Amino acid sequence: MKALVFGSLNIDKVYSLNHLPEKGETLSCAGYEIHVGGKGLNQSVSLSNSGADVYMAGQIGSDGIFLKEYLEKSGVNTSLIKITDDFSGHAVIEVDPDGQNQMILFPGANREITPDYCDSVLENFSAGDLILMQYETSQVEYMIEKAHEKGLVVALNPSPYVDKLKEIDYSKIDYLILNESEGQSISGETDNDKVVKVLCSKLGNGAVIFTLGGSGAIFSDGKETVKAPAFMVNAVDTTGAGDTFTGYVLNSLMNGKSPSQALRFASAASAIAVTKPGAAETIPTLEQVNKFLADNK
Ligand code: RIB
Numbered sequence: 001m002k003a004l005v006f007g008s009l010n011i012d013k014v015y016s017l018n019h020l021p022e023k024g025e026t027l028s029c030a031g032y033e034i035h036v037g038g039k040g041l042n043q044s045v046s047l048s049n050s051g052a053d054v055y056m057a058g059q060i061g062s063d064g065i066f067l068k069e070y071l072e073k074s075g076v077n078t079s080l081i082k083i084t085d086d087f088s089g090h091a092v093i094e095v096d097p098d099g100q101n102q103m104i105l106f107p108g109a110n111r112e113i114t115p116d117y118c119d120s121v122l123e124n125f126s127a128g129d130l131i132l133m134q135y136e137t138s139q140v141e142y143m144i145e146k147a148h149e150k151g152l153v154v155a156l157n158p159s160p161y162v163d164k165l166k167e168i169d170y171s172k173i174d175y176l177i178l179n180e181s182e183g184q185s186i187s188g189e190t191d192n193d194k195v196v197k198v199l200c201s202k203l204g205n206g207a208v209i210f211t212l213g214g215s216g217a218i219f220s221d222g223k224e225t226v227k228a229p230a231f232m233v234n235a236v237d238t239t240g241a242g243d244t245f246t247g248y249v250l251n252s253l254m255n256g257k258s259p260s261q262a263l264r265f266a267s268a269a270s271a272i273a274v275t276k277p278g279a280a281e282t283i284p285t286l287e288q289v290n291k292f293l294a295d296n297k
Pocket of ligand 1 (some may be wrong): 008010012035036037038042091136239240241242243279280
């Protein structure tokens, strides 16, 4: 099984602040760093670190070549990434001392993807391969349609949430991985069990993986529902925690792990990730996750 991540690559500009700014407030920051990022890039690294054979497809400008190089160093096949005349996407990320963040996203080349490019990417994959997408690029609905038609296992992390996500055809999605606010917005419910029920009915045969931050995660395919607690750690920066979880949970499920094993494994990976600043660079290796689990029985 090959895994294709069709998604965003961003330059993350991270500003450390004493608190997140109020409306109209000017703040001087305590630190500034540039990191590799983008939900697509982060999830590619997570899948690769968890042991999958990963290809990433997406677009960058010439200012983002270091993003591609980072993926190569992480064992991800980058031959499908297109370099365009646009600026690469970037994120302005503000982080407070508790590790909470807020972000501004400039989509850049991520939003210039065309159906022709999607078709050329899909030629390299066949039935049974995994495709994982987020919502930071253009052509996501087109790719869901075409990948499903070809028999790929379709996974969607509907992030960041946009109103259009209320209307897309979820029956073509095999795995929907999303957080509390995304789940509530898409389902129109606020109670977690009801959110999961509504999402399962939208998916048909697929499964929902609903992440609740410090309160753990829920897996449900409509027949079996499993809940797993989160590991308690001191969070320094939660950026990319969801991406870490997504890669690890999907690779575990695709490799036949039970839903409860997959949730535990992914929770351990994201618990390790939040203890360091940054996104992709904080995603642990398989060995680190196994050691963490052995130490936290
Ligand atoms: O999920 C975290 C990511 O969201 C960051 O790396 C940033 O680039 C945005 O895409």
